[in-house]
Amino acid sequence: MSDAAIPTDGVAPATSPALRTRSQLRIGPRSLAALLLVSAVGVIAFGWPLLAQPGSGLAHATDAPLLFALLLPLLLAVVLAQLAEGGMDAKTVAMLGVLAAVGAALRPLGTGVAGVEPVFFLLVLAGRAYGPGFGFVLGAVTLFASALLTAGVGPWLPFQMLGAAWVGAGAGLLPELRGRAEVALLAAYAAVAGLAYGLALNLSFWPFVIGNASTIAFVAGDPLVDNLGRFLAFTLVTSLGFDIPRAVLTAILVLLTGRPILRALRRAGRRAAFDTPVSFQAPPGGAPRSP
Amino acid sequence: MTRRPPPPPRALHPGAWWLWALGLAPAASRTTNPWLLLLVLAVAGHVVTARRSDAPWARSFVVFLKLGLIVIAIRVVAQTLFGTPAPGSVLVDLPEVGLPAWAAGGTLGGPITDTALAGALVDGLRLATMLACIGAANALANPKRLLATVPAALYEVGVAVVVALSFAPSMVASVQRIRAARRLRGRPDRGLRSIVTVAMPVLEDALERSLALAAAMDSRGYGRRATVPARTRRLTTTLTLLGLGGTLVGLYGLLDGTGPAALGLPTLLLGIVVAAASLRSAGAGVTRTRYRPDPWSGPEWLTTAAGVAAAAGTIVTSLTVPGALDPAPWPLLAVPLPAAATVGILVALLPAWLTPPPLMMTAVRRQPRRQPRRQPDPAVEAPATSVSPSSEVAA
Structure with a gap:
């Protein structure tokens, strides 16, 4: 019993290569390819109003949102299945579920369709502590669980899931820093990611919510610059006044709580010993003694 | 001739309610006919009030209705402030301000005409009706049971x-x-x-x-997977990457519009089918039995068919009576009411009567108290043998 290869509770193994907890959900080459493909589809799903060429099949404001609202759930399911196949043990599942519950409990603190910044605060820190794969799945699972809890399942949900998944994965991809610099980096990232997320979601329902007989509306097949200008005007009059204070608040929250929360997450990750291969050895003295 | 007793209360399969709503929503999204939109709203509202339980999520219909009102307000305000000039009689003439050049040279203010305002109202109503359909599904379908139907x-x-x-x-x-x-x-x-x-x-x-x-x-053995043969695993990966790649290429084909036609929609559809197949193949690694699966029987089929009828009626109208789905919304009384679409939407009302009544949370809690009172009923009581309490759970 004494020579167990599993580190004991609360004590990091002395041979740990780095202080950083290794990624809990390793992204293999196949998962990476699937992730990149789905992200490319996601870029089209968010950005088609700006990208569609005149005369293309997508340049109708009515059909494209419906197409993507049905297509994205399937693609998210495929990529999540691929990530899960790479190895999702009970510890990862439990950690995902509990952190998603915390996120869903934080969600009502923010308001509005795009107002999920209190969630981002947790998402950014967890994605940082546990790596991009975990951050991606956590983002999708948190928003899904929150929608189920508040009975808010709608066509916006796949877009929110993909956006939050990107935010979580991006936090895991940030360069390695330690101490105050890390927290400052994460705070800046949280603010920028929150703003970008708000913009992307605005873009996803912009052709939908403003009629085409208005000067801040999407004009199908117009040049990129003209549509972009109109989109910025739309954002300016609708949501920018809420988005900026919320981004600042998220950054302040990360600055205030980043260090202790990161420490708590990393400690839990070490205690769960995600990377330790479990091996059983026969006791050296022949037959085991009875207790 | 005796009346058939009403079916015992049970929750309908959540997928059935979602399919019903997904049939009703296109009936709203395809039209700007205000009468049809109001009819869809009435149908969704009636079915919700008739068949929702007293669970917390059943209250979400009202939330979606309020969201719809907000959408209508945004539409109307955007039209009044940023509207482009439209024909019709001028109601109000707001002072006009030019926007900076980066905002594509738009204007702020200007005259507001009755047709422009009616168009904005009806377009907002269309979105609000679609939201109401989705809200109906949210209110009627149990989200936790919906979760039980995710692919393996x-x-x-x-x-x-x-x-x-x-x-x-x-x-x-x-x-x-x-x-x-x-x-x-x-x-x-x-x-x-x-x-x-x-x-x-x-x-x-x-x-x-x-x-x-x-x-x-x-x-307890959670998170264990059956050993999947290497061939199946390779097949899953190949299908996944091919499906995602096909979807991506198809979407780019649709976006570009200048390439060969086969690069667009056909590639996209093929990619979607292959991606769905990969999901099925990936499920082979999970061997589990399902605890108390939700039944899918007559009422579920009826509900789904009612939703499909609403969508089909709208499609029939769009093919046979061109223009009836997008009439000039003003004046209201001159707007026609196309027959096929109306009948289709009214068929979607049938689940309010043809499905079993919903299972109430409070009734579930009260049931043990009510049971002894029901037992002495002579019509139910078997004459000689004693009825065990568990036998009446059947049916």
Whole structure:
């Protein structure tokens, strides 16, 4: 019993290569390819109003949102299945579920369709502590669980899931820093990611919510610059006044709580010993003694 | 001739309600005919009031209706402030301001005509009606049972969502407990600083529990997968990447519009089919039985068919009576009411009577008290043999 290869509770193994907890959900080459493909589809799903060429099949404001609202759930399911196949043990599942519950409990603190910044605060820190794969799945699972809890399942949900998944994965991809610099980096990232997320979601329902007989509306097949200008005007009059204070608040929250929360997450990750291969050895003295 | 007794209350399969709503929503999205839109709203509202339970999610219909009102307001305000000039008689003439050049040279203000305002109202109503259809599905379908129908390949992710759903209430309780403890010690429990001091214990609590839960799940065999042959695994990966790649190429073909036609929609559809097949193949690694699966029987088929009828009626109208789905919305009384679309939408009302009544939470809790009173009923009581309480659960 004494020579167990599993580190004991609360004590990091002395041979740990780095202080950083290794990624809990390793992204293999196949998962990476699937992730990149789905992200490319996601870029089209968010950005088609700006990208569609005149005369293309997508340049109708009515059909494209419906197409993507049905297509994205399937693609998210495929990529999540691929990530899960790479190895999702009970510890990862439990950690995902509990952190998603915390996120869903934080969600009502923010308001509005795009107002999920209190969630981002947790998402950014967890994605940082546990790596991009975990951050991606956590983002999708948190928003899904929150929608189920508040009975808010709608066509916006796949877009929110993909956006939050990107935010979580991006936090895991940030360069390695330690101490105050890390927290400052994460705070800046949280603010920028929150703003970008708000913009992307605005873009996803912009052709939908403003009629085409208005000067801040999407004009199908117009040049990129003209549509972009109109989109910025739309954002300016609708949501920018809420988005900026919320981004600042998220950054302040990360600055205030980043260090202790990161420490708590990393400690839990070490205690769960995600990377330790479990091996059983026969006791050296022949037959085991009875207790 | 005796009346058939009403079917016993049970919750309909959540997928049936979603399919019904997904049939009703296109009936709204395809038209700007205000009469048809109001009819869809009435149908959705009636079915919700007739068949919703008293569960918390059943109240979400009202939330979606309010969201719809907000959408109508945004539409109308955007039209009045940023509207382009439209024909019709001028109601109000607002002072006009030119916007900077980067905003594509738009204008602010200007004359507002009755047709422009009516168009904005009807377009907002269209979105609000679609939201109401989705809200109806949210109110009628049990989200937790919906989760039980996720494909087998998403088993682990599904378990994570279930964990999240069952932990969230205890998270809220945890926050309240820690705040109460802080108040008792005479410390502030509000404000930005207190977030830090409350959030930390809550998070530590949550992480502790997740480790305990993981140990419990591990010891009960959760997260175990059957050994999948290498060939199946390779097939799954190939299908996944091919499906995603096909979808991407198809979408680019649609976006570009200049390439060969085969690069667009056909490639996209092929990619979607292959991606769905990969999901099925990935499910081969999960061997599990399902605890009390939801039945899919007559009422579910009827509900789905009613939703499909609404969509079909709209399609028939769009093919036979061109222009009836997009009439000039003003004046209102001159707007026609196309027959096929109306009948289709009215068919979608049938689930309000043809489905079993919903299972009430309060009734479930009351049932043990009510049962003894029902037993002495002579019509039910078997003459000689004693009826065991479990036998009446059947049917």
